[in-house]
Amino acid sequence: MQPLDFIKTAYDVLQKANRLDLAEQLTGLREDLLNLREENLELKEENENLKQQLRIKSKIVYEQGICWIEEDEMTKDKSKTPICPQCWQVEGIVNRLPIQVWGQRPGIQCASCKRIFHLK
Ligand SMILES: [Zn+2]
Numbered sequence: 001m002q003p004l005d006f007i008k009t010a011y012d013v014l015q016k017a018n019r020l021d022l023a024e025q026l027t028g029l030r031e032d033l034l035n036l037r038e039e040n041l042e043l044k045e046e047n048e049n050l051k052q053q054l055r056i057k058s059k060i061v062y063e064q065g066i067c068w069i070e071e072d073e074m075t076k077d078k079s080k081t082p083i084c085p086q087c088w089q090v091e092g093i094v095n096r097l098p099i100q101v102w103g104q105r106p107g108i109q110c111a112s113c114k115r116i117f118h119l120k
Contacts, residue, residue, distance in 0.1 A: 003033060056094055065120035066097070066108075084110035085117070 001009070007030045014023040059070045060083070067088050072081035074096070084095040087110060095112045107116040 004030065007033070053092075053094075060088065066117050069094070069096075072096075082108070084113060084115070086110065086113050086115050 007026050011023050011026045011030075014020070014026065055073070056069055059072070061068050061070055062085065065085075067083045067085040069081045069083055071078045075081055082097040082099055084097055087093045087095040093112070095110055097108045097110060097117070099108075107118045109116045
C-alpha cells in the first residue's frame, strides 16, 4: 500500500473510531509527506542541473575570443558550440551563440546580454 493510501485508510478508521485527535495528526503527517515529496523533486532537479553544469564546465575552452563547448551534448552530432564568454565568465550561465549567422554579419550578438563578439 502506498503511504498516502495508508494514511487515508488509517484516517477513515480513526474517524469511525471517533479518534479525531489522531485523525487530525494524520492530516498533518499527510501534508508533511506531500511537502517532502515536492522538496525531493526540486532537489533532484537541482542536482541534475548541477551535474549538467559540471559536465559542461569540463568541456569549455576559450578560443578565437569567445568560449566554446567541445562535444556539446545539445547538438545532434556533438559538435563544438560557441557560447557567450561574458555570460559564462561573469554569471556562470551557458548562452549558446547563433553560429549560423557567421559569414553574414561582422559579429555575433548574445541574445541575453546583447554584447557583440567578433572571432579573432
Ligand atoms: Zn551574453
